[in-house]
Amino acid sequence: MHEWALAESVIKTAVEYAGTEKLKKLKETGVLFGELQAIDKEIFLFALEELRKQYPAAASCKFKIIAEPAAFRCKACAHEFPLKGLKKTKDEAEFIHFIPEMAHTFMKCPKCKSPDFEIARGRGVSISYLKGDR
Numbered sequence: 001m002h003e004w005a006l007a008e009s010v011i012k013t014a015v016e017y018a019g020t021e022k023l024k025k026l027k028e029t030g031v032l033f034g035e036l037q038a039i040d041k042e043i044f045l046f047a048l049e050e051l052r053k054q055y056p057a058a059a060s061c062k063f064k065i066i067a068e069p070a071a072f073r074c075k076a077c078a079h080e081f082p083l084k085g086l087k088k089t090k091d092e093a094e095f096i097h098f099i100p101e102m103a104h105t106f107m108k109c110p111k112c113k114s115p116d117f118e119i120a121r122g123r124g125v126s127i128s129y130l131k132g133d134r
């Protein structure tokens, strides 16, 4: 059910934004979808298409999912590095995908070798852009 709650908050935010921008009808909403987001994309899209009917401004809005690649930021040297391209086995990649906090176990900052880093991108779902008619 997490997908539905998330879809609803995306639509509500889009409709709110349309209001402040004086857009009468939303045509397209770009939704950034983090690589590490543990929700089902198909269910999420389905939920968006079902829930939009409840909001007149979003009733015919298309939702475009944009994949956001995961990236980490080193706390020691502030170097940012993507999840992709790091040497890891398939099992490790899968593990990181489900429990990003455990990435420390397998990975080090490629620049200074510190294991102390945080997730910079790829966790959440957010609105990237809105298109609509005034």
Ligand SMILES: [Zn+2]
Pocket: 074, 075, 076, 077, 078, 079, 109, 110, 111, 112, 113, 114
């Ligand atoms: Zn570093």
